[in-house]
Amino acid sequence: MVVKVKNLVKRYKEIIALDHFNMEVDEGEVLGLLGPNGCGKTTAINCILSLLSFDKGEIEVFGKKMSPDAYDIKRQIGLVPQEVSVFGNLTVRENIDYFCGLYIYDKNLRRRFVDEAIEFVDLKDYVKFYPKKLSGGLKRRLNIACGIVHKPKLIFLDEPTVAVDAQSRNFILNGIKQLNEEGSTIIYTTHYLEEAEMLCKRIIIMDNGKDLVSGTKEELKAMITTSEKIIVSFSEIRDETVSEMKKLPHVIDIEKDGDDYMIKFENGFNNLTNLLEFIKEKELTYTKLHSQLPTLNDVFLELTGKELRD
């Protein structure tokens, strides 16, 4: 176990930012910490890294109790903070070199690491630029380079793709995959479902400072009752017919959105066949019909009663 957090409680005066939060991270995995803005992701990371004190709980990193002067543990950790945190008065290369210098004292090794980090985030053409001359996406890449230049075994990335164009975002996500393939354990926080789904082997869903559930995305989706959604557009349908449709086997609920009806089924056989037979029997005409597997949004919705999207 690389990181173990047990019953972590953190208050900011009257706000409870973390409420008995738990987390376990295995070596070599990409763990996603998924939750809406303000749910406590950054606070959790800052507590784990001893940047914040906390009220209750236990934190272990690499099997040892984490503390501000656990320098041997810190040597293995990299953080890409949510805010772009670099010196405005230093160039791209100097920034990366400075932050590398906080870990690596050997000059030659440092030069090599800095070169590799620049290569990794593809900022070769910008090494002499000052941060304010960089676009948002490039700034984010610089931010990442500064956090991973010392080749840490455990990397925390706090929403590294916020306010980034699609191209840079893909570049960043692929880079993170690469870091993981090279052996780093990754803890990735985000409020974007797609990113968590695409990148993370395991996901912890957070809300209001609590860890709601954790597991692989398949495990998470299996946890909820809705397992299939079928969306049909009827040109004309009476309310009684809809009520009758609700009585079909495995139907949980039907939501109406204009002409579209979303029919939610729980796990079971022949859901689509049953529906099609019902349509034929009632001589209904439909313009489109498609089936959807549940998303993490459905998981979140069912767990919290609200949507995860902004």
Added chain:
Amino acid sequence: MTVYKYFIKMALRNKWLILSNTLLFFFFAIINTSGHIQEEMSFIETKLNIGIIDNSNSPLSNSLKDYLESKNNIIDVSPEEEIIREQIFLQIVDAVVVIPEEFEEKVVSKEKVIEVYRDDRKAESIQIEHQIEKFLLFANATHEEGKFDLNAIKSALSEKVNVNMIRDGSRGIDKGTNEWFRYYFNFTAYVTIACYISVIGLVMADFNEYNIENRRKISSKRFLRFNKELYLGQLSLAGIITFIFILGSIIIKGKYIREINFNIYLVNTIVFSFSILCLTFLINNITRNKFVTNCLSVVLSLGTSFISGVMVPQQFLGDKVLTLAKFFPTYYFVRINDMQTSSLLGVKNDIFMQLLFGLAFLLVGLYLSKTAQEV
């Protein structure tokens, strides 16, 4: 040593700040080489129109009258306060000196004896007070077995002048050179304060910025080592700036440094530089806001330089102003430069005061940094 390296690098990136301050400084220093000082000197020597009201009519008071007469034009005035004030207002006299009854006893008991009405609009009028002070100083010095040695006072007062003249003459330097060094080093006070607070302050604000500080905190760099490098950087920067000033004086007036008390200037400048570095440390622990730092740099450099006698010599400043100035090291720095003495022992108190201020700044700064860490 990456922290040290980048501290210096970023400090030098503020070169426009350092340069503009330094260039301004050298511009003034060179302008000062011509003219200005001579004027200053001649108005120090001005004879004033003064009135003397002697209520004592003792040998000592007569002796004082003689002395003042030798330095000023005496004008008849009425003893009534209202009339005195009016005559000063109308600029008929520059100052009126009132010698009280029982003058001699009061001098012995070191009471404030003599009342001086003077024209505040005329800065030179302060010289009357200096002349009286000087006279009383010598009078007290010669007081023995209930008697003043009037001859000794007289010769001491005149001898002083002779000594000065002989000294100046034999060394073959004009007063102007001495004055130039005095002005030059006094003015370094202003630039030192402005540069240290703004440049070091701005770079430290960058290092102390919340997110960047967090990156340092999670790193494996030890806090103590990190701080050591930062303070070494500050010390180096201060060293460079002080060195430039000293070098500047040598370049501009190098051929005279053997003839003046250059060692005193040197020691004084280094000590002052140290105390201001400590002040900068304190300020960096009070605020991390760049705007506030900049404001403090301007206010403290200009304000304290002014009240401590960098722009206007201390002798022309009011008592209240000087009392206020004593709460800042610049006052002692300027005082040493103004003394123009050759003995280190003679300035040890003022050196000590500067070091004391430095120490106090350092301790308060340390205290603040400790409490800030606990939060």
